[in-house]
Amino acid sequence: MAADSKSVKMADGAVKSGGSAGQAAKAGTVPTLEVKNLSISFGGLKAVDGFNVVIEKGQLYGLIGPNGAGKTTVFNLLTGVYKPDTGVILLDGKNITGRKTIEINQEGIARTFQNIRLFKELSVLDNVKVGLHNHHKYSTLEGILRLPSFYKVEKEMNERAMELLSVFDLDKECDYKASNLPYGKQRKLEIARALATDPKLLLLDEPAAGMNPNETAELMETIRFVREKFNMTILLIEHDMKLVAGICERLTVLNFGQVLTQGETSEVLNDRRVITAYLGE
Ligand SMILES: Nc1ncnc2c1ncn2[C@@H]1O[C@H](COP(=O)(O)OP(=O)(O)OP(=O)(O)O)[C@@H](O)[C@H]1O
Ligand SMILES: [Mg+2]
Secondary structure (H helix, E strand, O other), X not given: OOOOXXXXXXXXXXXXXXXXXXXXXXXXXXXXXXXXXXXEEEOOEEEEEEEEEEEOOOOEEEEEOOOOOOHHHHHHHHOOOOOOOEEEEEEOOEEOOOOOHHHHHHHOEEEOOOOOOOOOOOEHHHHHHHHHOOOOOOOHHHHHHOOHHHHHHHHHHHHHHHHHHHHOOOHHHOOOEHHHOOHHHHHHHHHHHHHHOOOOEEEEEOOOOOOOHHHHHHHHHHHHHHHHHHOOEEEEEOXXXXXXXXXXXXXXXXXXXXXXXXXXXXXXXXXXXXHHHHHOO
C-alpha cells in the first residue's frame, strides 16, 4: 500500500486525512444512500423483497447473508442493471430509481464485480483511463483532428490515472496487460478504475473472494485507506467475516431476499438469528 503522504485529488477536490470513520448521521444531513422498499422477482422467486438501507456519508457499510440471499441483486438494482418492481433509491437525496447504468454511474455510484471484470487486453493504465472518461470530455472532432485541447485532456488523464495507480501501488505495472497482473492486484485495479469515475458511493461485491489471508489483510487496509483518502462512502458485500468485522461499522443481513436484521456490526454478528441463517439451521 502506498504511503499516506500521497496526495490524490478527485474531481470534487475531496481529500481527507482521516476522521470520517464511522461518523454517525449528523442531524439534518442527507444520507449518501437511502433505499426504501426495493423489490424484484425473477419468475416466482422474490430475489429481493422490501429491502431498505440508510448509509451516511463516509460510512463503511457491509451487506452480508448466505449464498443466494440477494446481495448481488441489490447491487444490480442500485446500479440500474435491473429495474426494481417496487421501491425508491435516493443518492444524496436525488431519486435515481429506474435510471440507466451509465446515468447512475455519472450520478455517482461505481462498483466492482463478484467476478473481476477488467478490460483484460488493455494496459493497467488504460483500464483506469476508461473510468476517467466519465469526467474528461473532448468532442469527437477534437479527438479525430487531434486538436490542442485533445492533447491537453489526454495529458491530464494520464497524470490523473498515474496518480490513482500510485495510490494502489500499481504505477510500476502501468504498462502491463491487465490480465498479466496477479489476482490480488487485479482486484485493486478494479477498485482504482471504479474510483476513477469519481463516485459518491463505491459498491464492492466480495472484494476478498479468492484471496489468501495475506491478500485479504492487505485488501482490508486498502479499503480503509480508500475511505479515508477519498472520504468515500463504501457498501461492500463480503463472506469473509473477519474482514467484515474488521472494517464495517454497520451491517445489513439479507436472508431469502429479505432484511433479517441491520445495525452496528458487533451487535449484528452476535445476533442468534444471523448465526442461524449462516449455519442454515
Ligand atoms: N437474472 C436472474 N434471473 C433469475 N434469477 C436470478 C437472476 N439474478 C439472480 N437470480 C436469483 O436471485 C437469487 C439471489 O441471487 P444473488 O446473486 O443476488 O445472490 P447473492 O446473495 O449475491 O449470492 P452469493 O453469495 O452466492 O453471491 C438467487 O436465487 C439467484 O439465482
Ligand atoms: Mg453475489
